[in-house]
Amino acid sequence: MKNNYTRWQLTFLVALRFLIGWHLLYEGVAKLLNPQWSSVGFLKESQWILAGFADWVVTNPNILNTVDFLNTWGLIAIGLGLILGMCFRVAALSGFVLLVVYYLNCPPLVGIEYALPADGNNLIVNKTLIEAFALAVLALFPTSKILGMDALVDRFKIKKEEK
Amino acid sequence: MSDKKTDQGASQQENTGLNRDMKRRTVLKAMAGLPVLGLFGVGLLDKRNYDLSKKNSIIKDLGLDSLELPKSDYGQKKSQGELIRVGFIGFGTRGKQLSNALGFMHPDDVKTRQQKNTLNSWLEQEYLDVAITGICDVFDNHAENGLATAGNYTRPGGEAAPKLPVKRYRTYQEMLADKEIDAVIIATPDHHHARIATDAAKAGKHIYCEKSVALHEAELNELYETVKNSPVVFQLGHQIPQSVVFQQAKEIVKKNILGKITLIETTSNRNSANGAWVRHLDAKGNLKPGDETVIDWKQWLGAAPEVPFSVERFYNWTKWFDYDSGMIGQLFTHEFDAVNQLLRVGIPKSVVSSGGVYYWKDGREMPDSLHCVFEYPEKELTLMYSGNLASSRSRGRVFMGHDASMELGNNVIIHADSGSTRYREQIKSGAIDTRSPLLTYNPASQQIDAVSSASEKYYASRGLTTTTLNGRAVDVTHLHLREWLNCIRNGGTTSANIDMAFEEGITCIMAHRSYVEKRRMEWDEVNRRIV
Numbered sequence: 001m002k003n004n005y006t007r008w009q010l011t012f013l014v015a016l017r018f019l020i021g022w023h024l025l026y027e028g029v030a031k032l033l034n035p036q037w038s039s040v041g042f043l044k045e046s047q048w049i050l051a052g053f054a055d056w057v058v059t060n061p062n063i064l065n066t067v068d069f070l071n072t073w074g075l076i077a078i079g080l081g082l083i084l085g086m087c088f089r090v091a092a093l094s095g096f097v098l099l100v101v102y103y104l105n106c107p108p109l110v111g112i113e114y115a116l117p118a119d120g121n122n123l124i125v126n127k128t129l130i131e132a133f134a135l136a137v138l139a140l141f142p143t144s145k146i147l148g149m150d151a152l153v154d155r156f157k158i159k160k161e162e163k
Numbered sequence: 164m165s166d167k168k169t170d171q172g173a174s175q176q177e178n179t180g181l182n183r184d185m186k187r188r189t190v191l192k193a194m195a196g197l198p199v200l201g202l203f204g205v206g207l208l209d210k211r212n213y214d215l216s217k218k219n220s221i222i223k224d225l226g227l228d229s230l231e232l233p234k235s236d237y238g239q240k241k242s243q244g245e246l247i248r249v250g251f252i253g254f255g256t257r258g259k260q261l262s263n264a265l266g267f268m269h270p271d272d273v274k275t276r277q278q279k280n281t282l283n284s285w286l287e288q289e290y291l292d293v294a295i296t297g298i299c300d301v302f303d304n305h306a307e308n309g310l311a312t313a314g315n316y317t318r319p320g321g322e323a324a325p326k327l328p329v330k331r332y333r334t335y336q337e338m339l340a341d342k343e344i345d346a347v348i349i350a351t352p353d354h355h356h357a358r359i360a361t362d363a364a365k366a367g368k369h370i371y372c373e374k375s376v377a378l379h380e381a382e383l384n385e386l387y388e389t390v391k392n393s394p395v396v397f398q399l400g401h402q403i404p405q406s407v408v409f410q411q412a413k414e415i416v417k418k419n420i421l422g423k424i425t426l427i428e429t430t431s432n433r434n435s436a437n438g439a440w441v442r443h444l445d446a447k448g449n450l451k452p453g454d455e456t457v458i459d460w461k462q463w464l465g466a467a468p469e470v471p472f473s474v475e476r477f478y479n480w481t482k483w484f485d486y487d488s489g490m491i492g493q494l495f496t497h498e499f500d501a502v503n504q505l506l507r508v509g510i511p512k513s514v515v516s517s518g519g520v521y522y523w524k525d526g527r528e529m530p531d532s533l534h535c536v537f538e539y540p541e542k543e544l545t546l547m548y549s550g551n552l553a554s555s556r557s558r559g560r561v562f563m564g565h566d567a568s569m570e571l572g573n574n575v576i577i578h579a580d581s582g583s584t585r586y587r588e589q590i591k592s593g594a595i596d597t598r599s600p601l602l603t604y605n606p607a608s609q610q611i612d613a614v615s616s617a618s619e620k621y622y623a624s625r626g627l628t629t630t631t632l633n634g635r636a637v638d639v640t641h642l643h644l645r646e647w648l649n650c651i652r653n654g655g656t657t658s659a660n661i662d663m664a665f666e667e668g669i670t671c672i673m674a675h676r677s678y679v680e681k682r683r684m685e686w687d688e689v690n691r692r693i694v
Contacts, residue, residue: 021196
């Protein structure tokens with residue numbers, strides 16, 4: 001892929017990609033390593049438009065298990081995709097969707113109070129929402145074909161076309 | 164901008180020449196994420212080692228690494244054994260709950276559960292090989308509910324369960340005389356418990372009796388002697404110790420993690436009309452159904468002094484001394500049972516109670532604020548109970564030891580004590596932080612958790628609602644009934660057997676009399692009577 005970024009633009013875009021990737025990968029791995037982890041606690045907190053969905057998940061053990069599984073491995077896959085620059089656009093967009101779902105379950109809106117202590121002080125906007133939008137920005141300013149596994153795939157495609 | 168130009172130049176060069184050097188550079192660039200992943204792996208290993216070593220050192224120091232949790236066979240047996248035919252004496256609110264726990268549900272409740280999507284979890288409850296074949300209630304509406312419940316075949320066990328006829332009995336004596344009944348569940352108002360249970364034991368019926376076991380010393384003594392000298396299996400309705408959390412707490416106490424326990428504080432707080440036993444009105448504020456045409460009032464009164472029919476007394480009987488002992492009988496009994504199951508404290512040497520009617524001034528006799536102090540000089544500990552019906556502030560149930568305190572609810576939370584002798588070194592070195600739990604027990608994973616994340620610590624303090632066995636959420640009342648039925652079939656002792664019931668009964672009668680008579684009550688161990 002043609003690199004139209006300046007060195008500084010590329011540096012910070014890739015750094016942001018690594019940082020978010022690292023964060024999501026560890027969130028997934030931590031859940032995987034903790035046999036006690038379940039999304040029940042989080043879903044029980046759900047109060048806004050997804051409260052009905054969360055309730056449905058919590059009351060159906062099979063669905064809950066599926067959600068837990070998808071959540072853990074989804075986070076790991078997205079994290080790896082971001083760090084390695086592999087299937088980057090899919091990873092970034094899935095990450096965006098996942099984080100928006102997290103946000104919509106527990107948005108810090110005026111009048112909604114949560115039992116679980118929040119990380120910092122938030123009004124409507126919180127770090128989950130910011131991270132989601134950062135992922136959307138990364139998807140629009142891709143770097144994986146310059147620094148990442150996707151470059152190999154690209155190169156492979158070019159070669160095929162040349163033949 | 165100059166940056167951009169050089170970069171673009173470089174990439175143009177890359178695109179024009181396809182030499183080996185270029186390929187190598189592409190591969191190198193493609194691998195840019197690998198060092199990051201390597202760093203991640205190093206960090207992860209480091210964190211994992213740190214967590215494990217911290218967890219292991221605390222668990223080892225406490226001797227919890229060899230902790231053995233009892234394995235449950237719940238849900239593993241297909242059939243429990245021979246069918247047991249159960250009769251219900253009293254089918255009010257508690258009777259309904261007990262029938263659900265036994266595996267029976269009223270068709271209306273089945274519909275409600277279907278709508279709420281909670282029916283399946285109930286249907287997955289273990290089939291106990293029982294049939295409700297008799298209902299006895301002095302109130303026609305309750306009796307009809309009971310008949311509809313017993314005859315509903317939407318239940319665990321399903322179509323395979325035997326379909327036996329259900330009979331309504333006008334008096335409990337008729338039911339006890341019937342050979343078609345093997346066991347009875349007594350869920351009447353409290354003033355009937357001891358008499359019905361005694362008669363049931365005499366008739367050779369197994370007994371599951373709701374608390375409180377008795378209101379007077381004489382009837383308790385008679386019940387105790389009768390059950391002791393008969394082969395029937397007796398279970399008092401204290402389902403809380405069926406929770407796996409309790410077995411865990413027992414192990415923790417056995418391992419002496421708390422040090423010497425000298426004070427146990429138990430509490431109950433409620434703050435609603437229903438919680439204060441104002442129950443004669445429905446949700447819209449209308450009087451609930453019931454008059455002398457559908458209620459056998461004379462039978463309802465039983466041995467209690469004769470008074471004219473009153474819907475209020477019928478529904479709110481807990482407010483009067485003739486029928487109950489209020490917070491002691493309804494709430495403290497559970498607290499006492501919890502403590503007695505864990506420490507087997509038995510009957511206290513002395514009890515002092517104090518309180519009054521301070522909020523619910525509706526003509527009741529029963530105090531709405533009540534505090535009792537139970538002394539155990541031989542065991543060198545004090546048990547306190549404090550109940551209030553006009554504030555719902557949760558105060559928990561705490562066992563206070565010299566080295567640590569244990570809060571026991573739907574889970575176990577243990578805090579090391581800053582003045583502890585045993586943990587002095589670890590507290591000094593920072594290995595133990597007295598501000599956060601030393602141990603929590605998560606019943607869902609059946610694992611001791613020494614170091615957990617902030618949110619897990621938080622959930623531990625909030626507690627869970629049902630107990631978890633082999634990965635399934637299970638109603639504790641169901642387990643309590645199951646234990647009773649297992650003992651009927653296979654022998655063995657129930658957890659709330661007649662000895663436990665006697666100790667609890669005497670303790671409660673002492674506490675109640677202390678409040679009523681405004682004096683300190685003592686237990687004469689030699690003559691086995693209250694003085």
